Amino acid sequence: MSIEQWRTAWQQLTAAGAPFEVVTPADGAPRYFRQTARTLQEVIDAGRVHGEREFLVWQEQRLSFADYFDQVDRLAGQLIARFGLQPGERVAIAMRNQPAWLVAFAAIQRCGAVCVPLNSWGLRDELLHGLEDSGAGLLLCDESRLTLLRDDLTARQRTTIVVGMTSVAGLPDYCFRYEDLLAAEALVVPAVRVEPHAPAMILYTSGTTSRAKGALSSHRAVCQALAALDFQSAFCALSSPQRIARVIDSGFAPTSLMAVPLFHVSGLHAQFLSALRGGRRLVLMYKWDVERAIDLIRDERCTQFNGAPVMMQQLFASPRFGGADTASLFGLGLGGGASSAALLGDMARRKPDVIGGSGYGLTESNGIGAAIGGDPFLYKPASCGWPLPIVDVRIGDSPAQPVPDGQPGLIWLRSPTLMSGYWNQPVASAETLCDGWLNTGDIGYLDDEGFLCISGRVKELINRGGEKISAAEIEACISEMPGVEDAAVFAVPDPLLGEAVALVIQGERLPSVQDAQLFIAARLAGYKVPAHVYRVTEALPRNATGKVLKAELKQRISG
Known part of the structure; x- marks a missing residue:
């Protein structure tokens, strides 16, 4: 297909009456998708239709969608009845990838509360900062995180639900076993109504130098972000029909190997929540290990893997990649950092039938900015693709005075997926959000065909x-x-x-x-x-x- 045909497919998907119809408000507000869920409660409940289909695989655990939702409802009932959780209250999650993380997130949303995913890679100071900064009154964590925070939790008597503890022996009074709560009598969960503009989550930025800030997002922002991800999948299918046909003809069930952390948008939005709605199977990794990853791809017939460039480099470097052990793998997605031309070329050479892709987004934009996949990815692999249909991009020192296409400068984004602001940080919020535009801190340009290209970060420019x-x-x-x-x-x-x-x-x-x-x-x-x-x-x-x-x-x- 030609670039003109890609543009036509794009317009067909976003036209009036189309599945991804884009509305342009008369008042100049950001464009938005007309047909989206109103809240994360609706997003999550959409997954219930998948019933007995297998959803989660982690170590010895295997959960169908029905099993998963049974646990969600049981936990939500306990959160309301035993702990008195109210809409709008913050609840933190601090654990490595495992089914309990996904159950906890959905149960928190079921209660109308605000989820605060914490960096499970973080040490005591970072975890404690997230707890204290967000004001979370309840924490769900695994045993390792309890060990790190035990003295602090004891001093504050913060209510804590612990996953994976074999017995209650030695547990402080403020701690409860997650497994005991699920085993208790199932309670009827009252319907909790939340509005689209209500807060849904606080995601802490993965800063490399300064203390992480909490990006507060509304239900509407996250729902629009998920619709943008769905759009990109649909556009990839229309622009790369032969590649998609090979996946369908393979007979493998859509299955994603998930090694990126759930406390980041690339794991939470692009993998977990998208899979939950779409009925996709998820194979979870507790932590990244390339040989273990290939074992799982082989044994579970994984069809999709998304990871940071360093993960992809290790995957390609394995002598097992490209052989029988990765025969089911048709989709590879890059995110989390700039990718070298050599890495992108290696992807195309080692797996010529692969549906490769990458994207650009930030925690503050719920991961949404630009995206590219399939044949367009092979056409311009070093770019981030076209800005998604609900995203405006301007380049320059100020969004009010953009520079011409082709000229590099500071990237500004505007879309309905942007955060409401940094939690309890009005000054930092005002510095980052300017008249509805997000200062990304990244340097890049739009080329003559409208593709967004990233060339660096403002904070990483060296003045020689x-x-x-x-x-x-x-x-x-x-x-x-x-x-x-x-x-x-x-x-x-x-x-x-x-x-x-x-x-x-x-x-x-x-x-x-x-x-x-x-x-x-x-x-x-x-x-x-x-x-x-x-x-x-x-x-x-x-x-x-x-x-x-x-x-x-x-x-x-x-x-």
Whole structure:
């Protein structure tokens, strides 16, 4: 298909009366999808129609949709009857991926409460910050998180429901076993009505340097985001009919291997909530391990895997990838960080029939911005795709004065999926949301065909004697050099230039410092060649979404 045919398919999906009809308000407010759920309660309840179809696979647990909803209703009944949970109250979840996480989220929404997913990768200070900052009166956690927070929870006597405890022996009075609550007599859950503009969740930003801020989103914002994800799937099917036909003809049931954390939009929205509505099977991983992932793809016949670039690199590097063990895998989605051209090319070469894709979004936009998949992905794999139909994009220092297409600048987004603001942070909210536009902090441009391309982050621009250098550009360049498995670029002080470029490369068979500099010099402007190159064999420190913790890395290097 040609790009003109893709545009036609796009227009057909969004026209009046179409499944993804887009409404343009007369008052100038952001465009929105007409046909969406009003609340997350409606989104979740839509999954009940799938009945006895298998939904969740995790270790020895297997739950049908009916099993899952039985647990949701049982937990919701206990939350209201035993703990007196009221609409609008905050409830935190702190545990690694497992069925109880998904049950807890739906039960919280069933009660009309506000869900606060906490970073289960975080240490005591980060977890405690999320609890205290959100004002959550109730916590659902696993045993590992209870161990981290036990002294703090005891001091505050915060009501805690613990998953996976084999007995109540040694549990403090404020703790209750999750399994006991599910085993109790089922209670009738009263209908709790919430409005579309009511708060639904607080998602903490996965910052790499500063303390995480809580992005508060309404039910309407999340529902519009889920509709945008559905649109992208439908557009991918229309623009890549031959690829979709091969998936259908394979006979494999749609099954996603889920290794990204549920406390992030890429896990919560794009995988869990989308699968729940659509009847897709989810195979959960407690934590990422590439060989275990391939075992699960083989044994459970997984058809889809979405992950951060570092996950995808490890998957492609396995000698088992591309053989019989991954024969069922037809969909690969990239997210969570910039991807090098080499990685994207490897994807197309190793699995030519794959439906590849990537996207661009933030926690503050509920993961929605631009997206690309299927044949359009092969056409422009280094781009993020077209902005989704309900998203406006402007490039420049101010959304009121956008620069021409092709010229890079600060990316601003406007859509109905944006957060309401940062929880209890009016100043930070005003700095990030400007007249309905979100300051993403990312640098990029719209090309002559309307595709959004990302070139770096404002905070990661290095000012070398007045020349602005994108760390992401150098990282993408050096990642194509043989022997370099991972890379990070950041600024270091320089007495003459103010800042100089520092590069850390990681791998088992790394090139020399001089060879790395020559490789970059042959491809980028001379002033972008790193003055300092550090070679390491240990993995670079990353947060839960795959972003390199550069502040921690700097300390390692300087130490």
